[in-house]
Amino acid sequence: MVNPQLVWIAFFAPLVACILITFFLLKSKLLSSLTAIAGILTSFVCSCLVFTQIFQSNPPNELQQSLSWIHFDALTINFGFLMNPLAIMMLLVVTGVGSAIFIYSRGYMEEDPSSPRFFAYLSLFAFSMIGIVLSNNFIQLFMFWELVGLSSYLLIGFWYAKPSAADAGVKAFIVNRLSDFGFLCGIILLWSLSGVGANRSFQFTDLAAVIPGIDPHLLTITALLLFCGVIGKSAQIPLHVWLIDAMEGPTPVSALIHAATMVAAGIYLLARTFFVFEPSMTALTFIAYTGAITALMAAILAVAENDIKRILAYSTLSQLGLMVMALGLKGPMQGMYHLTTHAFFKALLFLGAGSVIYGLHHEQNIWKMGGLLKKMPITAITFLVGTLALCGIPPLSGFWSKDGILALAYENNTVLYVIAAAASGLTAFYMGRLFFVVFWGNAPVAHGKNHHETHESPAVMTLPLIFLAILSAIGGYIGIPHYLFSQQEPEALNMTVAAISSIIAVLGLVFAFMLYGKRNTQDPLIAKLGGFYTALQNKFYFDAVYTWYVDQVQQRVAIFLSQFEKEIIVRLCIGGITNLARNGGKTLRYLQSGLVQFYALIFILGAVILFLFLSKTL
């Protein structure tokens, strides 16, 4: 049986670490990092124990525990957890990859004077993310959903003295706020549809039972509103703009939050509450196409990017798009499988990129790198493993999971399959470009500083790399689909799809090698693509359009409303009342003449009037 205490410990260990660091350890780099690492490792160990307990029996154990949290007449909100195979897999990813990244951060943030703050934020994030994974109702989920948004904001803007980082944090926060508004509306709509009076519920298990009785049109609206939250958090088109700028944060943050876990929360949400989406074909189709377009567009944009972290961010976008597409094709398990392997190799790639950036003293432009294969062998080889896994080269993990999605698309929708295959080919191409430019050939002529000092990163950073590289390599063989699909066996490998996608991936890599295999100081694509390249460099003008909208439309409406408030409401309505009182008083005070006899006259008149009045009524 599943031991609930273990789940609660796994839930709250990072929060305890966060509180300890915030209140006691902000002065000590060593103790704060060790506390944070201890917190996440505790969670990881507990998750592993829970994992074994869940899969002791067939079918796997499930466990739900709820504490009554908020209770009104017709509204009950619980705080609890729902532990099932899906949740434990996600929990293992979060805490496992999280542990590796926490340990890596110990090395990466060593030189930063405010690293204790960093570890406090990181622990807060881990707690919030575990909260999303475990929540058994929508309100609790939404609360943690906002908490990861907050910790994401704090960590993107960690170097707050840098204006671009502070702006990126704000951008991420605002874009997510937009989408979360829709998400909240969806939650409330679903709640109101879920029954009458006190029967209504936010609990996933209750909702799953009442879904078949709900009007399909309303359910479609609900599903689309819930999907709004996913669009923001998982950075789907058109709200993907924040994820690229989020790369301003420290690299471990990019690895943990903006690649492996938080942005995958949207996919997890779709899979966990798939019962809402499953009955609505309209919503599913919309979801599938959103994902596919995001996947392709991000892959195209990645080709023209020159910042090592931003290339990886586009790649994350693209892979998230594929996962969303899988969900839209009724394949939550394929999506979750890819999420898991993607967490391994994308965290690995980001940490590898972090290692390169660390070794090159915070240089992020790939054209100023080169020949790092000899200088940073461990980083280079692990990075290569991650690259190949991402490209989907068999037998690495990415091949198996991506193939599952492609096979799903191949069987259901040819258009989506072509888009996804094209995105995969482009993925292989831009990852090949990244790898060859950064690690192949010779170091560029050192017009920059410190290039001769380039060295391999310390063991505290390379060990997590090796751990993640092993996971990325063997991720296809450790039975993830078996646990996810529980009893039902995964479908056999579709040989046609597997062959086509492998060939596409290899072609992409070969093409990249032909272009970038020899030393270049500048991207040869600029000349070949011409005007299209400019469009790419401007990221298809999404940011420009949003800036135009905010400046020209929203700002003007806001100024108008502000003037309306100042002039009409404040001056006319509120000011009118005070002026009435003030001017009335000014006028009436001349009655006080100082003449005693005048007062007597008034007094007598008053008495007479009173007398007349009384004699009338009596």
Added chain:
Amino acid sequence: MITLGSYLILSGIIFSIGLLGVMTSRSTLKILLSLELLLAASNLSFVAFSKFNGDYTGQLIVFFVILVAAAEVAIGLAIIVVMYRHLSTIQADELRTMKW
């Protein structure tokens, strides 16, 4: 035959004279005297009602009124004396400083 009406009419005439005196006279002393007339008029009514109704409550109230009038005159005269010391006049319309 002297009726209640005769008393009340006399009382009304005295009251009106007093009222007119309060309203029109400038001198605070005259105002004070007119106030006494007002009180006397009301006293007359009280006593008349008391006699014609055979109830002594009215006469009791008259004693209270006389008592209050004595106190009022004492305070009023004191105010007039103080006013004279300050303004060297006892004209009521000179006393106009206490206004807006």
